[in-house]
Amino acid sequence: MPRRKTPKASTADRSARVTIVDVAKRAGVHWSTVSRALNPQKRHLISPDMIERVEACVRELGYRPNALASGLRTQRSRTIGVIVSNLGDPAHPPIVRAIEDRFAEIGYVTLVGNTDNYPERQAALIDRFIAQGVDGLIVATFARNDPIIGSCVEANIPTVAVFRDPECDDVPSVRVDDAKAVELAVQHLAAHGHRRIAHIAGPQNVSTGYYRHRGFRRACRALVKLGVVPSVVYGTQFTVEDGEIACRMLLRDHPDITAIAAANDMLAVGALRYLKSCDIHCPNDISIVGMNDMPFMDSIAPALTTIRTPTADLGDRAAAILIAMINGTPIESRRVVLQPELVVRGSVARLREATQRRYDHLAEAPQ
Structure with missing residues (x-):
């Protein structure tokens, strides 16, 4: 054999x-x-x-x-956890990529969790990451005054908030100036002759929705002498579907609007979709400005005028702060606020006299 x-x-x-x-x-x-x-x-x-x-x-x-042996010697796992609401949201991948790139330079592995905007899932992910011994967390899903921050503090885990500000002194944050972003949108619309300007707001329990709504109100108050008349409808999520629903509500309750400043690009796309279904032309009938300048917003019809959020910079700055916290290095600022930028494309047009007369008529008609 x-x-x-x-x-x-x-x-x-x-x-x-x-x-x-x-x-x-x-x-x-x-x-x-x-x-x-x-x-x-x-x-x-x-x-x-x-x-x-x-x-x-x-x-x-x-x-x-041997990562395990190294971790036993240094008391570090050389991993960090990153939590986002939805990786399908085009605003999040550039943030995650910037974080991953920065940590890869120092030999760290980035673990990413998705909450789908469920607080209980966020809590479960934070518990899991802490149990796995990550050296730190970067969280893009915190609500304002989020109670789950207490778990991070109790676990003594270095934590940084990115994109959203939990408005809590226990956690450093990196975000864009959301109020300023919407002010830029309203000022751009007003400069094109629009006076009946609506805002599709995001959920108010998160800083992005809350500060953008405040910025809209502040911008309209500053322009009241020009005759700007604001109107607001609130979305429950930053999604295309919510944008469609909100736009339908706006046209039902405020048929005289000539412009919309949406709280993010997905809401703006939803509004565009609803306008098309009603055979209402953008920008000739209603102009729209989005927020964040997500990928491909220059490829839709019309190309979306929007406010650019420096997403990669947000991730990079958040990573730098977390690295400093892990190494016990003092950080320069616990509240980093980056500046937005107006990106002019094709979804805003100067208000035409014929359109103005038509909407004046609608505004004067009995409801």
């Missing part, structure tokens, strides 16, 4: 047996030198030639660092 050959160990099997000591022996150095060469935060302590020698030995032996 022929003898069965013993299968050779795979590359993975061989590399599993290689230790940092093996690499050190091959390189002719102490194992601590190998550790520094492979640690992005400490490799500056040794020469480039030594780093190159160690890396060559690592490749030759197929060494893979």
